Amino acid sequence: MFSYFLPQRAKSISQALLQSNGSNAIRACQLVTFKEFETLTLKYCLVCVEEDIRLFGVAHWHRNHQVSGVEACADHKVWLIHEQLPERPHIKTLLLPSYSTPVKQCTELSFQFAKFTKQFLHDISESNNSFNQSELLSELSKLGYILGNKRFKRQKLTSDLFEFIKGLERTSATLLPCSDKDYRYLSYLLAGNVSQHPFKHLIVLFWLNSTLDIGHKIQTKNFERNYGIEDKSELCQNLLKQGNSMAEVRRITGKSKRLWQ
Template identity: 25%
Template sequence: MSAASDQERVEGPFPRLDWLPDETLFSLCSRQHLVMGNLSPATTSIAVLGLRQQFIKHDIPCGIAALETTGFGYWGTAESILLNHTIFSLFVPFQNEVKIEDAIITAKSDRIDSIKYRLGLVSSGFGAEHPLKACPYCMREDVHVHGIAYWHLTHQYPGVLICPRHQAWLMASTKSRRWSGRFEWSLPAEKFLIEQASSQKLWSRPVFLALADNVIDLAAIGRATFFEPYAVAAAYRTAVLQGSRAASLFERTEPLRRFHLFESLPADKKGSESFVNQLVRSPRRSIHPLKHLVLIDWLFDDLRSFLEAYKVEVARSAQKVESTPSRAPDRRVSLSSSGAPAKNALRPKRLKGQLREDLLSKLAEGVSKQVLCEEFQITVSTINKLLRAHPATYAAALKARHRREIDEHRSQWQNLHGLYPELGVQALRNTMPPLYAWLYRNDKDWLIAEAQTFSKPAHVNKPHVDWEARDYRLLSMLRTAFESIALPQRGAVTMAQLCAMIPMLSTCLENRDQYHESRAYLSTVLGRSKPKDFLDYIEAINASKRR
């Protein structure tokens, strides 16, 4: 059990704190930990979330439904906290609604499970690690106004590397990292903050500021809106066909690729084409919102222009649906239907001569009983008696009716595909599940053959990675960091110190098949056991994620 046992649970009452402007849940819990005077992070975690220390999460939390039972329900509902005080809302707009509902249920529970993998963060190329960030100017203002520095939500979103208010580069915390203070409550303090990267002063400030604005705007949209995938892809396609851009995509993203978070962005023409092809079709899997924002920045310059184009595509799709002729009400009566006649209804009659022959002929063609009852002014009971007397006609009627139903359902499926040509079979099935279910049960071979005509998902070519160049760059950074640490302190250098100087180090070393020169250097300067122990630790973390 991840929840605390009765013996470990901490009893209230507790000091009552409330939200500060733009504060994260992790920050409020950290302030609660401070005023409660607890020495152990686990004590506060149990008291607030009912969970052990190992479940302290600073980005996407778990166990928030327990706030109502632990005496902190006045902070708000679980959904409100998740959408307004965590980075979760950033991942909502471009996601499937069912996945988001499932993720909210997971966040309420006492285990985070594989929520980051299901949201597409692990395989996105941007990573699923979201280090805590703070603006030094905001910290000073917070201390002056509120008496304490705290974590601002707008600083924590992935892709936000600059403070929109002060236009100052954000500092990254060395706490709540895999290599330092992983399961601790913490508040921003200058002694625990470092630069995002050593080359930070060379970055293009306007480019990162524009990205930060778009990220924050998208997160605000995600608190109330889901985008229609087909309309998003249609807006992209229209912009690609109509737009004439001064710079190519890889030229536009060149300033971003200087930071290791964006190294996976395309760096040549072929990679750019693959990147665009992935997004101009309705996605069949979860795609990181930063990919969408990179493409939006290239095609539309800002999120507001994209929203206008998106609304046009939604309206165009709605007009297409309205212009599609609706089917007439189904007035057919089942061949096996029977029931008591209504008051003043026609009574059964005997059929003779030409009337009998005409009725048998139309029954064999599959004309519905209701239509024939109105045409010949007879009852359903009369038709049923006639069918029982002519088994061959009854069999032909069943076959004709089945043929007509198949044709109608096929036509509906093809019309649906015509309305949403960019959707795959699974997405189209979710649009009208009963129609797909009927065809799967009664016309499976045709359904499978028809699916072969659907457009296939775009093949995404992974960009070539120059691992030798990356290894050389990391080795150079390691040598510089080691010298800057070892010379002043004249003592042994630890892995945690190196990770603090090079935040990307722990992520790089997760790839056991690369960075050979860097690993050899670490073995030399730290001792042969240290890097291996560290890698075993990283592997244990990854194994726990997979579980």
């Protein structure tokens, strides 16, 4: 996630991880430079624990549960449980999720954010793409938040985002804008010249996705990069093979019927 949203740091992050050097990886992610932060814990879902034990004989930590700001399980619509990290070194023998407290259903918005994050993480893991600032600005422009030449309707943008995410229960307040007038929260992200915490990008994309229903558009862009524009007919054929209707394929690709006939 850090590599995707901080492409200029991706190589350093990758090298540090390949060398199993956690300190260098954290340094490369520039964690300490962000205003947004959260207390680091391990997170797990009790229903996933039951399933893991049934299927594999042992529970394990799920990657998509560990994303900053995610507090729900994308598969079971329940709150995640926080487990305190042991003292350094954090990796301990038999440090596994435990089955202890009752399962509690989460709220719809937190569930939707978890589902969005899981899919997003999967998509970026499958490709070598990195974050494209101009695509974000293009989507914001469609919603009328850009006045031209990188001038934004900061007040409306911040207030609309704040209104949408205030139902995001349990996500640490230190990751979110502090009010509907916290204009600085989005300023640097929109300017694109200062590294920002991945959560900030993620929450804005989630909001745009929910507002514009651009999930398919983001996916299409990834497909276009993977297949190449000239392979559009192949993309259409593959989408049809995956069980999508003609109308759905037309909607996803934004192309007319004759392109794949």
